[in-house]
Amino acid sequence: MADGATSYTVDEALLAMGFGKFQCLFLLYAGMGWISEAMEMMILSYVGPAVQHTWGLTSKQESLITTVVFVGMMVGAYSWGLLSDKYGRRKGFLVPAIVTSGFGLLSSFAPNYVTLILSRCLVGLGLGGVPVILAWFLEFMPAPNRGTWMIIFQGFWTIGAIMEAALAWIIMPRLGWRWLLALSASPSLLLLIFYIMTPESPRYLCLKGRKNNALRILEKIGKLNGKRLPPGNLVTDHEVELQEKIVPPKDGNEDDSGVGSSNPPRWKDSDMGAFRSQLMLLSPKLIRSTLLLWVVFFGNAFSYYGLVLLTTELNSGNNKCNPNELRSQKSGSVNYKNVFITTFAELPGLIISAFTVDKFGRKLSMAVMFFICCIFMLPLVVHQSEAVTIVLLFGARICITGTFAVVYIYAPEIYPTSVRTTGVGVASSMGRVGGMICPFVAVGLVQGCHQTAAVVLFVGVVFVSGICTCYFPFETKGRELTDSVASTKNEKPKATRQEEP
Template sequence: MTWPLEAADAVGPDDEEAWDLETALEHVGVGRFQWAALLVCGLANAADAVEILGLSLVLPAAEDDLALTAAGKSALSSCIFAGMLIGGLLWGPMGDALGRRSTLVASLAINGVFGALSAAAANVGQLVLLRLLAGIGVGGSVPVVFSYLAELLPAHARGKFMVGLAAFWMVGSLYSAGVGWAMIGPVGWRPFLVVAALPAFAAAASCLLLLPESPRHLLVHGRVGPAEKAIKRMAAVNRVKLPPNVRLRQHESHLLAAAAAAAHDHNSPGMTLPAAAAAAAACGSSKDVEAMDAAVCSSSSSTGRGVGPCGQLRPLVQHARGALRTSGDTAMQLLRAPLRARFLPLLVAWIGMCGGWYSTVLWIPEYFKARGAGDSSLYAQTFAVAAANLPGNIASIFMVDRLGRRWTACLCLAGACLAALGFAAAPADPVWSVVAACVFNAISVGGWNALDLLSAELFPTEVRRGAKAFDIIKTATAATIVWFKQHATSIIWNALDLLSAELFPTEVRSTAMGLLGATGRLASFATTFLA
């Protein structure tokens, strides 16, 4: 089924009431639509967790079937992160050009198709290739899902909902561990890979049927009519009545017109993206992200280097070509003021977090096996470690609003480091090993959640997903470098997720998120060869 959609009434210019997007979102409030969006986006996040973490359960079972060597194990562990690196760089600009919804659906479909096909792999080479292609899909959905949900929520509810979204990673890890526990021993690892792909298909179908495109993304690209329809759709689902004469204020169009007129009248070039963003950010108001959106939109259009002029709808193919052509320019904006001061610290945080956490999570089943765990106890212990996310997620829900995103991320990262030392020093007793791994994972998830939220909110729309893609590259590199921690990371993940989602204005948010995620996968990729 699809949500009801009210037709937009024709409104004359003399009797219309203009609202900005935040006012409209606050009026729509939090209701059935927002909870449905959380469930759909959460399912997408869980699907990514299943795809990434499920392979760690497959490796011990497939070792004899595929005659895996040490090099083969490293290749299988790292291939999904290599795919996520490629996906983060590819899908980041596409998400800013084509929209959050279509990009999310396409990336989830790729994830599911190649994840399921990997069950039919006849040898290690085929399995590595198929898992790499599935990773390209994961690399697209990870950056966009946090930006997408953040742009469907009113400001007052964003923090808790984004932590809830990040918590669905725990749902995916529990699904992966539980299904692996039930299936791999009795029926084998190949049927497990097919079942592991089901959440990706379910998330893609749900997103396609139930959710509209991000109204903020539509407004930034000048599509006022579709943005108004999206707001009406959200209000109808929440059973909230909108004033009959209300229309969304397209302030970006006014800024564009003014900038274009000034450039024409004075025969001077338009503002460049960093200059416009700096001018907007200099205002220092509580709405500086929205102001930066407008400035970035204005500069991208007036210079002719952006995806397209605000207020003008171009064909999707033209948008895609423009995004790929200008993705390098967009990424460079993140290294210039004022975005550089936000991007570089997040980059370091994502590299360290991804390298340490992913490398640990993928290594833990092998670690338990080396400590004498049989097949049944191995999956039971992995399930216990996955369940350790729950207390970390609950704690981060309160921490991100009371302590703030930055403090939550910093405290959890420090706590995860201490927990990792305890993990390394744990006695050979399997019980102590499981306890140490659980403590590490619980703390780390809070940092992840805060970092994702910051990354999704601190960039303008135009580069938001690209920054997250860059984040994925770091994660791929770092996660494979440290391969060593799991219980203290729950709160850290939450804090990092929230920070990453909030720190960038809408126009560059998706690109920023994509780049951050992509660079993080570089770290994950590298660490798999060091483990």
């Protein structure tokens, strides 16, 4: 500061306190949100075939059960992201958790197809707020090894997917799809129970000029972690950059920047409206990252959920395109054992990501896994035996799980705090468009005996996504998070800072 007093930023405070008890507790809470979304999404591959058989639906009607969830998620991701950047991370996640748990439970009582469609669409609206919790958790992470910890966080998605596969295997043959829908809503209820214990992001509070509130939260983190805050005063990134640019006047009076005053200055984009926040994503500094990120999110969602649906469609009783092959399954049934096995592909996908994301960087990790996914999917352009199909889908899902995990780290890292959840939310909305379309490819084309066309489309989308990752403007490995679009903190990449012993 101007008077020469020592000071520290939120990044430096988190670095000094390290990853401790607080982050572990928050990891469990945020992870429950990820489990909730995984269970509500994985359920689609089980409920669709069951409802189709029970109510005599067409393949398009079955596909619509999945599509409406993505429609709701597209609207929700966009809306909750804006709300979170405007009013805070906690408030931006409370309403989505209520909507998801409430309508998830109500959908299990749906008396007809229309009611089921409407309730699942509203579940999707709530699920659209889950990316907010991802950015929320990220803002409590110290910069070194942030990627590895975020991959560990992504592991909760895999836990949710495996839990849903196990539940389906146990519940569906005995109690039916209604019980599965009801039980899958339980993680969202846990989020509401423990919500009161969660803190606001100190980075967000500093952006809004509420430095004292941010300091109190950092002190609580230090107390839980058994570490002390660095000596000196907490300063915002804006204050630091102003101090670097402005020389104090000779008469000793404070300039009008507000540096050193009791009311710390704020960035000009700290109180943007919804429309301006969206325009900021397309500003000269962000437009290239934003557009490429939209394509990658679209490709990830399209291919990931497509692989989930292909796992059931290529080995279900509804696939009548190979009449010469003996089938022991009755119409409308799903081979839950095969689905359960392929779900475990997410574990090696996350392990590979954890080892590569901080060593080789986000961009290279995503690009390589996208291209390897193409190699696994190509043989499926023609019908394969059940065993070969499972092996190929297992390998493809390893890769696409890895890319999904990494892009959810990269996305909040490239955006500043002022538009972080808006940026991730809009990108997630683009991904939901991919999710809306994929059922008509993975279900409609496959059941229409057009497996080759379906797989070619998936391979093409995955390949284009891999190309786009190569053109991202910069690598975020080891970079500190920025607070404003106007920030110059990361214009010249610094060497990765190591945590002091």
